[in-house]
Amino acid sequence: MKKLLKYWLIGILSLLAVAQLGHVFVFANGYLTVIEAALFLTIFEYFLKPLVKLLFLPVNIVTLGSLRWLIDVLALFLATAAVPSFQVKTFAFAGFQSNGFVVPAFSFSGFWAYVAAAFSLNIIIGLFRWLF
DSSP states (O other): OHHHHHHHHHHHHHHHHHHHHHOOEEETTTHHHHHHHHHHHHHIIIIIHHHHHHHTHHHHHHTTTTTTHHHHHHHHHHHHHHSTTEEEOOEEEOOEEETTEEEOOEEEOTHHHHHHHHHHHHHHHHHHHHHO
């Protein structure tokens, strides 16, 4: 139970961090929506993700695991379907420039917004799990 609560809190922090960095999530009811979305993603991580991994096993074997990210995109899509006040909008990165190193601005919409949001969310969740 303690581990589940820790992952739920990490999910809340991660959703807020990705929302601030990429401006990709819309929380219509404020923090209540963040809490509900993080709860859904935590439940998916613990109970449904092992089942979905088993279903995607043939695809993962054929592609040598390169389509594992699709499970996280599916989780994010199901979270937006289960929590009506939680939405994924256009993923926009403003760009970065430092000492001659330039990362140009870009944006994704539709399916690619879900992919970019899931990728960003996984990186932040991994970072928080490593820290805590």
